[in-house]
Amino acid sequence: MTGYDDLLTAVIAGLLGSLVCGSILHALGELVVLGQLVGSRGTLGAWLFLLVGGVLGAVGYSRGVRQVAPLGFFASDPRTGAALGLAFGILGWLLAIVVVPRWVLLLGFTPPIVPVHWPSLVGLLVYGAIVGGLVPILRTRFD
Template sequence: MSGELVQRRFVDRGVGRLAAVAIAGLAGGTGFGVVLYAVGLLESVGFLVDRPGLLPGLSVLLVASAIGAFAYRILGALGPLGEDLTDPITGITLGACFGLVAWLLGVALLLPLWLGLLGWTPPFPYLHWESLAGLLVYGALVGPAYPLAERYVRF
């Protein structure tokens, strides 16, 4: 009986953590989407999958946001900052730093290569300032949203 209880708690906590990361990613993605929509660029996100438009752009953005939140959580757990991920206030700073690194690696370096495969020729490095603002907002929302969601999501 006690082994079953321990196993159930482990499984429950694991599912709760996964859900908390996904919720944090969607919260950050919503903020990122608001920034892109405000500057008129949300539809262009669909170009990443060769389908420009509002619905494909929003879909790509939310899926990428959830994946990015998992990367944030995994990187935080691997490094010395694992305990800092549980503090929402520190999470704002850590998340914004994550957004900056995501912009440097993802937008400035990898995006021109990806778009080159689709026939576009953006400059290298691609210094897209609107996406920097969006990714900083994304990170600043994912950072505190993760520990808050982890506290309140129970399965």
């Protein structure tokens, strides 16, 4: 698999995972919270933030599991890849709990953004499982 194919695999998985995650947040009425993080009052900013972040996250996941030998072995199967993706989603959510409140302060926002946002945990778990499960499936398609 070439580097281009690996990148394309991560981009496709990240976009699909982000679309499902965003759909969940939208259905729960929580998508607007993401828009607030980038200074947008509408959902367009939230969707752009989510899609770009989802692609970057999937690229990071794909590259990360390839760099660590035991993870690369487990990530090559869709089922164990989805499990690793769940762990990746939890890690991303925990990181967001630490980063988001500081980000909001740096941007000078004072909206009532709760640092522990449970709907985003649900969205990130689904996103992680989709990315983790799709990456090995797409890799075999490109090979």
